[in-house]
Amino acid sequence: MGMRSALLFVIALLFAAPAMAADLTVTIRSTSGQSVRDAVVTLQPTAAQAPAPIRFSWPYKVTQQNLQFDPFVLIVPQGSEVSFPNKDGVRHHVYSFSSAKPFELKLYGKDESRSVKFDKTGIVALGCNIHDGMVGFVIVVDTPYAMKSDASGSVTLRGAPAGPATLRIWHPYMKAGNNQIERRIVVPAGGMTEAVVVQLRPAPDHSRSY
Amino acid sequence: MAAPKHLGMAIGVLLVAFAPAKRAWSQVDLVSRETFTGLLDLRLSATTGERSFVDGDFGKLRFDGGGSTVKIRPSLADAAIAWRPRLSWAWSATVHAEMQDGVKPDLIQAYFTYKPTPKSATRFQARMGLLYPEISLEHEGALWKTSYTITPSAINSWVGEEVKPLAVEATVRRPIGDHEFSATAAVFDYNDTSGTLLTFRGWALHDLKAPTRHEWALPPLDNFIKGPQSRESYPVRHIDDRIGYYGRLEWAPPIGATFNLFYYNNLGDKTSKDWDKQWSWATEFWNGGVNWALNDKVRILGQVMSGRTLMGFKGPKTIWIDMDFASAYVLATRKIGETDQLTGRLEFFRTRDNSPQSGGYAFANRIAADRKEDGWAMTAAYKRTLTPNAALFFEALHVSSERKARVLTLTPQGQAQTMFQTSLRLSF
Numbered sequence: 001m002g003m004r005s006a007l008l009f010v011i012a013l014l015f016a017a018p019a020m021a022a023d024l025t026v027t028i029r030s031t032s033g034q035s036v037r038d039a040v041v042t043l044q045p046t047a048a049q050a051p052a053p054i055r056f057s058w059p060y061k062v063t064q065q066n067l068q069f070d071p072f073v074l075i076v077p078q079g080s081e082v083s084f085p086n087k088d089g090v091r092h093h094v095y096s097f098s099s100a101k102p103f104e105l106k107l108y109g110k111d112e113s114r115s116v117k118f119d120k121t122g123i124v125a126l127g128c129n130i131h132d133g134m135v136g137f138v139i140v141v142d143t144p145y146a147m148k149s150d151a152s153g154s155v156t157l158r159g160a161p162a163g164p165a166t167l168r169i170w171h172p173y174m175k176a177g178n179n180q181i182e183r184r185i186v187v188p189a190g191g192m193t194e195a196v197v198v199q200l201r202p203a204p205d206h207s208r209s210y
Numbered sequence: 211m212a213a214p215k216h217l218g219m220a221i222g223v224l225l226v227a228f229a230p231a232k233r234a235w236s237q238v239d240l241v242s243r244e245t246f247t248g249l250l251d252l253r254l255s256a257t258t259g260e261r262s263f264v265d266g267d268f269g270k271l272r273f274d275g276g277g278s279t280v281k282i283r284p285s286l287a288d289a290a291i292a293w294r295p296r297l298s299w300a301w302s303a304t305v306h307a308e309m310q311d312g313v314k315p316d317l318i319q320a321y322f323t324y325k326p327t328p329k330s331a332t333r334f335q336a337r338m339g340l341l342y343p344e345i346s347l348e349h350e351g352a353l354w355k356t357s358y359t360i361t362p363s364a365i366n367s368w369v370g371e372e373v374k375p376l377a378v379e380a381t382v383r384r385p386i387g388d389h390e391f392s393a394t395a396a397v398f399d400y401n402d403t404s405g406t407l408l409t410f411r412g413w414a415l416h417d418l419k420a421p422t423r424h425e426w427a428l429p430p431l432d433n434f435i436k437g438p439q440s441r442e443s444y445p446v447r448h449i450d451d452r453i454g455y456y457g458r459l460e461w462a463p464p465i466g467a468t469f470n471l472f473y474y475n476n477l478g479d480k481t482s483k484d485w486d487k488q489w490s491w492a493t494e495f496w497n498g499g500v501n502w503a504l505n506d507k508v509r510i511l512g513q514v515m516s517g518r519t520l521m522g523f524k525g526p527k528t529i530w531i532d533m534d535f536a537s538a539y540v541l542a543t544r545k546i547g548e549t550d551q552l553t554g555r556l557e558f559f560r561t562r563d564n565s566p567q568s569g570g571y572a573f574a575n576r577i578a579a580d581r582k583e584d585g586w587a588m589t590a591a592y593k594r595t596l597t598p599n600a601a602l603f604f605e606a607l608h609v610s611s612e613r614k615a616r617v618l619t620l621t622p623q624g625q626a627q628t629m630f631q632t633s634l635r636l637s638f
Contacts, residue, residue: 097328
């Protein structure tokens with residue numbers, strides 16, 4: 001690289017990079033005014049992205065503990081290997097019939113683990129064939145701008161590129177087609193805050209078993 | 211006594227038939243710690259009023275009342291164990307036995323469950339063996355224990371004592387849009403005496419479960435029926451050669467509520483009997499149920515049951531026994547904090563005798579043979595979960611009823627009982 005092109009590159013970095021990376025904060029409330037946790041917010045910039053490996057800061061792991069999947073919702077990049085350790089004193093039988101990844105991990109016990117590679121994007125609903133009350137979701141994405149809402153119903157996607165993009169908000173119990181709403185937005189260079197109100201239906205009651 | 215022998219054989223045959231293929235051995239778990247669930251129910255009760263039906267009287271409750279005074283009774287109300295071996299990835303079994311205070315130790319349930327891993331949103335499950343059909347909204351788990359109160363409603367008390375068939379049952383479950391539907395169909399036998407206790411004693415409120423080889427005591431019988439009918443009723447019996455059936459539909463719209471409708475008919479021939487003077491009753495009933503979670507804390511349950519039971523030959527005017535029965539309850543329960551739960555329940559029950567003349571011509575016996583009953587009950591319960599393996603219940607229950615047949619014990623037709631109970635449930 002010559003001196004001139006190096007200088008140009010630095011200038012480009014100075015002007016372009018900071019100006020084009022924005023923080024997008026989304027807060028999600030239900031129609032009854034409550035903060036909605038475990039809503040998955042993804043941003044898909046319209047402009048083509050340089051392909052780069054996507055990596056999230058949280059572990060790609062769904063633990064079975066106290067007859068529940070923990071976390072209830074896990075976001076992973078496409079192609080990830082997710083482990084399913086069992087921390088319960090009883091055995092579990094994890095499965096999904098979702099088209100994004102139908103699989104079955106037959107019975108395994110305490111302190112054992114199995115893993116599954118999620119090679120297609122989409123929503124993968126998890127169940128345990130022994131314990132009908134166990135419900136969980138793996139959300140497989142191909143964008144680095146994805147996160148689930150915390151207890152305050154809030155998500156901040158950092159470093160999103162300014163410009164037009166599609167914002168999607170998904171929640172397992174959202175009253176909407178595919179449990180998802182979609183908005184076309186233009187992310188301003190200075191970042192933005194978006195408030196979203198969603199309608200939720202009550203979580204299904206699988207507590208009884210005969 | 212044919213039931214347990216056949217049952218044992220059936221279980222043996224099925225165990226062999228469904229012995230898992232070699233490669234699936236890792237899915238088999240016959241006797242690990244995980245396959246056993248047990249429970250101890252330590253009880254302290256204080257009861258007024260009549261002597262319990264358990265002792266062959268007309269008392270509506272599990273424990274004897276002290277008449278106008280309170281009778282206090284500490285007891286090991288229940289020691290229960292369930293063994294749930296896993297036979298393959300889709301097959302498991304449940305064998306459930308109990309030692310209940312007031313009933314001889316016995317097998318309670320014994321059945322296989324077939325539950326393949328769902329391949330789509332349509333789920334399938336089958337059960338076969340001696341089992342409780344899914345009628346009660348108040349019971350849960352392998353040990354079929356009450357969830358909210360110590361004492362279940364009159365409806366589910368009766369299910370516990372006389373609706374336990376040897377059944378083959380299949381259930382299909384599937385969501386359609388935001389709505390979830392399930393349908394169950396079953397054929398059954400060994401429930402031919404169902405209706406006997408309900409006819410001669412009337413409705414009751416207790417948490418006892420039908421023994422399999424043993425019997426319920428019946429209250430004194432009128433002069434006519436005590437000839438052909440034993441004072442003991444065996445709830446699990448095969449008397450006529452007719453197969454009964456039941457069916458259930460459930461609908462869960464996306465509003466936090468589940469509605470179900472259940473129909474049972476044992477198709478008894480009414481006139482067969484065995485050497486123990488047990489009869490093949492013809493019993494049918496409808497049960498409708500609602501389970502509504504208003505929010506995270508409050509839940510409303512309700513059931514309505516209406517049915518009819520017939521037995522015997524044609525008497526001077528009508529068949530020996532032709533009785534309608536009906537009951538309904540509403541239960542409201544509220545979680546308090548992380549560990550506590552407060553529950554209230556109100557219920558009504560009645561029976562109507564369509565054959566009061568069947569007792570013969572003597573006037574006195576006509577009253578004694580009239581199975582008419584009207585009653586109501588009110589229950590309040592408080593549950594505290596102490597640890598995942600221990601729970602403490604407090605319960606107050608008042609039941610009031612009018613029954614003509616009480617003339618047989620020379621007691622007034624109208625009777626009321628009040629009971630306070632505390633129960634410590636320890637599970638492992």
